[in-house]
Amino acid sequence: MKIKPSNTNDLSDKEFNPYEYAAIYARTSIKAENNSISNQIYDCKLKLDDENIKLYNVYQDKISGKKIHFNQRPGFKQLLSDMEADMFKTLIVSRRDRLSRREDDSVRLKRLFKKSNVRVIYVNEFELNNSSQDYISNFIDNMMIAIGSLEPDKISEKTAAGRKYIREKGLYSSGRKCPYGYTKSKKHVYIKHEDQAPIVRKIFNLYLKVNSKEYNNKNYKMKNLLEEINKLDSTKKFVHNTIYSIIDRPLYANLMLKDP
The missing domain is CATH 3.40.50.1390 (Resolvase, N-terminal catalytic domain)
Structure with missing residues (x-):
């Protein structure tokens, strides 16, 4: 300027x-x-x-x-x-x-x-x-x-090391907003969200259909997955990127290390 x-x-x-x-x-x-x-x-x-x-x-x-x-x-x-x-x-x-x-x-x-x-x-x-x-x-x-x-390199290293440590301990480290399917306890530990956790499991199960030869023969595609999931939670709009971010994120496989 x-x-x-x-x-x-x-x-x-x-x-x-x-x-x-x-x-x-x-x-x-x-x-x-x-x-x-x-x-x-x-x-x-x-x-x-x-x-x-x-x-x-x-x-x-x-x-x-x-x-x-x-x-x-x-x-x-x-x-x-x-x-x-x-x-x-x-x-x-x-x-x-x-x-x-x-x-x-x-x-x-x-x-x-x-x-x-x-x-x-x-x-x-x-x-x-x-x-x-x-x-x-x-x-x-x-x-x-x-x-x-x-x-700046020293700051980045300290920040990365701190995130890795708290994630290995299962502590909450994703900022103000919890990842979908989780909430946090008073001790800042991840715990499963009672209503959202079943939906996350459903997403994984339906995603297997999208990539299954058996279901591909029946033309089960991502749009079918989105239609089913969006009926389960009226408070959130699921799109392609939302599904992919859940599937790819190590957190949902119970891996608390730094995301790749």
Whole structure:
């Protein structure tokens, strides 16, 4: 998303100097109040005032910095375009990982900023702000990039391990909504739903007919299965995908490990 420059009169000046202007970039992929887009922009603007630089533009994305490359984000693509047009020479972000959580992307961005002679300022007090190009500074900077790229992988591993553990214990781990055919006890353990469990069994039995040579000769198809099942529960509309998700899900075979 692109926001109009704060002072369009300055941009129309023939002696416009990009070194007097800074861009702000903010990104988030989760709904966290302490790391929201608005909070990032607010902190960056405070830093802008401290540096006594004019604001050229604010760019933002609500997208993953790990799964999506920087040049595939709408806001950042516009930022790169304006950077190549020499509209600013300073970029302010709240933290290094707002630019990217990928090591390969971070290295590419570092080269692009150097090529365009753009200075990057990180607002977070724990970030290293060093414009020096000596080998020690580059080594430290590359090390910080590598450490930053490990964080999302570490979070994913912990999340997967936690899900695997609670599923092996038979605990409830599917969010707010229980899978059809189950409910949860006060101790968050899966228990069979009195009314829905028989319908799940019926689905499996009828599905065998669909894939049986004996019943195929009688033209028993998925539409016949759906007609029968939808008569059993008026509160839920069963469609093809609903049936396939029940058949394929390990949960219904009493397998509590992570779904493939």
